[in-house]
Amino acid sequence: MIFVIGITLLLPQVQAQPTVSIIMEKTTYSYCEKLFYIIEVSKVTGDPAIIHISDESGKGSSAIPIEISELQNPIPSLIPFEAEIFPLGKYFIDVQYSGAETTAEFELMESDSICIPELIKPIMANWLSGNISDGFLLDAFQKYVDAKLVDIPFEINEDNVYDVKVPEWVKNIGYWWLEGAISDDSFSNAMNNLLERDIIGFPAKMENGI
Numbered sequence: 001m002i003f004v005i006g007i008t009l010l011l012p013q014v015q016a017q018p019t020v021s022i023i024m025e026k027t028t029y030s031y032c033e034k035l036f037y038i039i040e041v042s043k044v045t046g047d048p049a050i051i052h053i054s055d056e057s058g059k060g061s062s063a064i065p066i067e068i069s070e071l072q073n074p075i076p077s078l079i080p081f082e083a084e085i086f087p088l089g090k091y092f093i094d095v096q097y098s099g100a101e102t103t104a105e106f107e108l109m110e111s112d113s114i115c116i117p118e119l120i121k122p123i124m125a126n127w128l129s130g131n132i133s134d135g136f137l138l139d140a141f142q143k144y145v146d147a148k149l150v151d152i153p154f155e156i157n158e159d160n161v162y163d164v165k166v167p168e169w170v171k172n173i174g175y176w177w178l179e180g181a182i183s184d185d186s187f188s189n190a191m192n193n194l195l196e197r198d199i200i201g202f203p204a205k206m207e208n209g210i
Helices: 002-010 120-128 134-144 168-178 184-196 203-209
Strands: 020-024 028-030 036-041 049-055 064-066 072-076 089-097 100-109
Touching (some): 020 089
Antiparallel strands (some): 049 064, 049 089
């Protein structure tokens, strides 16, 4: 009996392979919403989870390594779905972790939602820092933001781009939007109100609007 026990103690311990699963916040999204899900594992091994997100055609992202430090790891997207980047349809989230694999899916559906493109954020940051003029900020809005959100009631061109003026205090609204303190809709409503009242525009009109 002692001999058998000794042999048993010398045998290598069989380690169970970790498991991984994806907990979806929801399975249908629309434009302007942000993807959110949780990667749940049975054990923290020190390995990262490797994520691939692809659409129905098989076109997808490159490998995205995610640190796994807890049994449940929230994965919030920093970028909302935009029509120019994400076509409608089904998407698949593939996760590999320490030899285990799992897949979840969600669907991007048609909606009337319109959001401000992400490319506006670095332009806004440059304007807030004083690196670009008021006119160049409004020009970017006119070119890249749907007029249903922000309607610039005048044409901006190379002859008048430096004549456009935005009061300094309006930068507070820009900071709030950039930091996520106000939504795209709230920011757009504020901008449209200022444009309609000629508080943003050309100096002669602004004097009448203030």
